[in-house]
Amino acid sequence: MSAHLRDEERKKEVEELIGELSEQNLKIPIIVEGGKDIRALRKLGFSGRIIKINRGVTLMCFAEMVAKECKEVILLTDWDKKGCLLADELSKLFDSLGVKYNLAYRQALIRLLRQEIKDIESLYTYFEKIEDE
Structure with missing residues (x-):
């Protein structure tokens, strides 16, 4: 299999994954690290609730607020x-607080994009780049 074909397959898989994640976000909030992550997801068309990890409180307090x-x-x-x-x-x-959490999208993005990007805020730039190819 050629490298170009693998790139095309990965591009299609990432696009499908982002579409599915955006759809899920209409019902389930997404937790991200910072404001740039929120902006990147909004630019990609996410319209559901996105929660930024609150740096002003402990992680336990943040998790309790979310719960x-x-x-x-x-x-x-x-x-x-x-x-x-x-x-x-x-x-x-979240386990201890009884909140159901989903790591599958994060794990899939890591599997697909580990070589390309390392953070959520780079997703929009990644999509701009592959659109131009």
């Missing part, structure tokens, strides 16, 4: 060391 409002969330932290630690810690906290 009061949400029964289910999608965790979409970056795939750098900090993002991995946040995903792991929030998973444990």
Whole structure:
């Protein structure tokens, strides 16, 4: 299989994944690390609730605030060391608080884009780049 064909297949898979994630976001809030992540998702057409991890409180307080409002969330932290630690810690906290969480989209993005980008804020730029190809 040629590299170009693999790139085309990956591009299609990423587009489908983002479309599915955007659809899920209409019902389930997405948790991201920062404001740039929110802006990137909005530029990609996400219109559901997106919650930024609140840096002014402990992660436990943040998780408790989310648990009061949400029964289910999608965790979409970056795939750098900090993002991995946040995903792991929030998973444990949400488990203890009875909040259902989804890591599947994050894991799929890591699998597909690890070589291309390392964070959520780069998703929009990635899509601009592949649109031009």
